Amino acid sequence: MGDLPEQIDGLPNLCGREDLVAEAVARGRERPVARDRVPLDRIDSGYAIALHMHQPLIPAGGEDLRTAALISNLQWMFAHPDVEDNHNAPVFHWCYKRMGEFVPALLAEGHAPRVMLDYSGTLLHGLRAMGLHDVLDALSPLVRGEDERAAVEWLGSAWGHPVAPSTPVQDFALHVRAWQHHFAAIFGLEALERVRGFSPAEMALPNDPDVAHAFVATLRDCGYDWVLVQEHTVEHADGSGVADPHVPHRLACTSSTGETAEITAVIKTQGSDTKLVGQMQPYAEALDEGPREIAGVRVPPLVTQIADGENGGVMMNEFPGKYHEVVRESSHTPTPGLNVSEWLEQLHAAGLERTDLPSLQPVGQHHIWERLEPGEGPERLAGVVDELARADDRFHMEGGSWTGDVSWVRGYEDVLSPMLRASALFKQRALAAGVPTGDPRYREALFHLLSAETSCYRYWGAGRWTDYGAEIACRAIDVLTHDL
Numbered sequence: 001m002g003d004l005p006e007q008i009d010g011l012p013n014l015c016g017r018e019d020l021v022a023e024a025v026a027r028g029r030e031r032p033v034a035r036d037r038v039p040l041d042r043i044d045s046g047y048a049i050a051l052h053m054h055q056p057l058i059p060a061g062g063e064d065l066r067t068a069a070l071i072s073n074l075q076w077m078f079a080h081p082d083v084e085d086n087h088n089a090p091v092f093h094w095c096y097k098r099m100g101e102f103v104p105a106l107l108a109e110g111h112a113p114r115v116m117l118d119y120s121g122t123l124l125h126g127l128r129a130m131g132l133h134d135v136l137d138a139l140s141p142l143v144r145g146e147d148e149r150a151a152v153e154w155l156g157s158a159w160g161h162p163v164a165p166s167t168p169v170q171d172f173a174l175h176v177r178a179w180q181h182h183f184a185a186i187f188g189l190e191a192l193e194r195v196r197g198f199s200p201a202e203m204a205l206p207n208d209p210d211v212a213h214a215f216v217a218t219l220r221d222c223g224y225d226w227v228l229v230q231e232h233t234v235e236h237a238d239g240s241g242v243a244d245p246h247v248p249h250r251l252a253c254t255s256s257t258g259e260t261a262e263i264t265a266v267i268k269t270q271g272s273d274t275k276l277v278g279q280m281q282p283y284a285e286a287l288d289e290g291p292r293e294i295a296g297v298r299v300p301p302l303v304t305q306i307a308d309g310e311n312g313g314v315m316m317n318e319f320p321g322k323y324h325e326v327v328r329e330s331s332h333t334p335t336p337g338l339n340v341s342e343w344l345e346q347l348h349a350a351g352l353e354r355t356d357l358p359s360l361q362p363v364g365q366h367h368i369w370e371r372l373e374p375g376e377g378p379e380r381l382a383g384v385v386d387e388l389a390r391a392d393d394r395f396h397m398e399g400g401s402w403t404g405d406v407s408w409v410r411g412y413e414d415v416l417s418p419m420l421r422a423s424a425l426f427k428q429r430a431l432a433a434g435v436p437t438g439d440p441r442y443r444e445a446l447f448h449l450l451s452a453e454t455s456c457y458r459y460w461g462a463g464r465w466t467d468y469g470a471e472i473a474c475r476a477i478d479v480l481t482h483d484l
Helices: 018-028 073-079 086-097 099-108 121-129 133-144 146-151 169-187 189-193 209-221 273-278 281-286 313-330 340-349 365-369 378-391 413-431 440-452 464-482
Strands: 046-053 057-061 069-072 115-119 152-154 226-230 249-254 260-268 292-294 297-299 302-308 359-362
Touching: 018 169, 018 189, 046 281, 046 340, 057 073, 057 121, 057 464, 069 073, 069 121, 073 086, 073 121, 086 099, 086 133, 086 313, 099 115, 099 133, 099 146, 099 313, 115 121, 121 133, 121 169, 133 146, 133 152, 133 169, 146 152, 152 340, 169 189, 169 209, 169 413, 169 440, 209 249, 209 260, 209 365, 209 378, 226 340, 260 302, 260 340, 273 281, 273 302, 273 313, 281 302, 281 313, 302 340, 359 365, 365 378, 413 440, 413 464, 440 464
Parallel strands: 046 115, 046 302, 115 152, 226 260, 249 359
Antiparallel strands: 057 069, 249 260, 292 297
16 A cells, blocks of 8 residues: 555545645655666667556446446456457456566566556556456566666556546546556555656647647656657648657757747657567567767667557567577676666756757647747647648647547547537536545546546547447536536
């Protein structure tokens, strides 16, 4: 157990002690992220992998959609093994905990494993609620052990796995803070102190200037030092693509009112994610890379990739053996595994500042800034966007994500409408009304709002999944209408 209770009245502890969370984050920025780090002056390049883990909460704990309990999708898979690919549930269960087996074993062999982990809040809560305590028990040493801390970096996430470009900005901030609160409640405030990087759900990056600015400002306000971004979702100021994806960059997002928020960006390269990580190809690519120089600082490049940690045959079957093989081969060599924060921390210690890094902005913004001067305001921005959309039907401000051919807005009106109604009501009756975040009614409404905004309810389109999202949003509306 952590310094905060993990659950309150049967709900995950998402809010109420924001003061303790903020203090922990502030303390963490005053100390090194890990005791044992790979010295960058002795290596030529490195590779980094991150494993993304997620299961939504669904109203499927009963026959009637309107009264069914919210349960983990993984629990539903176990209960219905003959439906779709639900036979994979036991493998998913193992995937969620297996790094708790792999990392200590490799450390005991004298190797230097590295991995970054990204677990959504809905997955963490669902695992606990369905009694899979063995998963959290297996992960706990990766948070608390001295040797394991150097090997494993936890990445911050948005609690309900929302798509940032089309989630109301105040709700996105609620997701980010709720994940920090919940993570600290499970693993302890000290564990939260070491969470420095952020992994956006679906690798979705807003490109609307005002939404993008709010996105970065939220991450900075919540204490994050860097964010993982997909290569094709960003551009240089002239609209050109990323020239060197293996060095750190500076993501600068300017709003229509002229404010700029910046954060260090680490580039996830394009490709078939699960195959690249499952077969540990970032290591093979890193072997062909050599040091760069930025602002007089020697920078060993870092080939960085993230993939679902459980989905697909490659991740289920090929990754375990390949991970062990590559860690054994690369440890203590000129091309080792690294975690991003240890890389960035040492580059900063060597004198590399964020202002020295090549600057990026969200994709498509160069078209905006050719017609808009920062400071002209949101009304003029809306006019420019309309002009560009009329001139080119491919232009949009829906953001970019891991896939360039999926819109997270078009065709999802049936689920977006109740989500947006719930969001507006929460803003009015909880946020604007000043309801204390420790109020049980606030927590219940927040839990349903964040659970409703998961990306799964849009990715899978119409049908059962859309009904799930709309139902959870209606439950949030009901709490906000009758209890607040």
